[in-house]
Amino acid sequence: xxxxxxxxxxxxxxxxxxxxxxxxxxxxxxxxxxxxxxxxxxxxxxxxxxxxxxxxxxxxxxxxxxxxxxxxxxxxxxxxxxxxxxxxxxxxxxxxxxxxxxxxxxxxxxxxxxxxxxxxxxxxxxxxxxxxxxxxxxxxxxxxxxxxxxxxxx
Numbered sequence: 487x488x489x490x491x492x493x494x495x496x497x498x499x500x501x502x503x504x505x506x507x508x509x510x511x512x513x514x515x516x517x518x519x520x521x522x523x524x525x526x527x528x529x530x531x532x533x534x535x536x537x538x539x540x541x542x543x544x545x546x547x548x549x550x551x552x553x554x555x556x557x558x559x560x561x562x563x564x565x566x567x568x569x570x571x572x573x574x575x576x577x578x579x580x581x582x583x584x585x586x587x588x589x590x591x592x593x594x595x596x597x598x599x600x601x602x603x604x605x606x607x608x609x610x611x612x613x614x615x616x617x618x619x620x621x622x623x624x625x626x627x628x629x630x631x632x633x634x635x636x637x638x639x640x
Contacts, residue, residue, distance in 0.1 A: 515540050533593040536586045556594060557610070558632045563591045564614045609639050616640060 518540045523531065530547075537543040549559065566587045572580040595607050617628045631637060 536590045557637050560594045561614050561632050567591045
């Protein structure tokens with residue numbers, strides 16, 4: 487895949503000069519994004535639906551497949567999902583932001599027909615809900631638990 491990306495990158499940047507505008511940068515980014523997205527296995531495509539730019543896509547794929555614990559990210563998304571507020575956003579902006587969070591939450595904890603997987607996910611959500619409710623004085627403990635490879639059960 488690395489060779490394909492390098493080729494695609496070179497192909498997209500042919501003829502690019504220093505006089506080009508932001509619109510051209512965005513066009514090239516969109517073209518690269520589509521090339522990369524179309525080369526990804528369909529089982530992974532649903533996980534990257536919230537990504538809009540090449541850098542965001544590559545960072546997210548690195549996060550997903552870097553063998554680091556996802557619990558910190560799941561915690562942040564879960565917190566955003568459960569505490570979403572419109573604040574001073576328009577209704578459309580609020581709906582779009584909520585939908586993006588919802589899709590990311592579902593990509594991090596996808597539905598499964600395997601009862602063991604569902605039980606593990608439910609336990610993770612229970613622990614995350616508990617950690618979300620802790621007062622700020624427990625931030626260090628919360629952070630330590632989220633950085634563990636195995637999150638303890640309640």
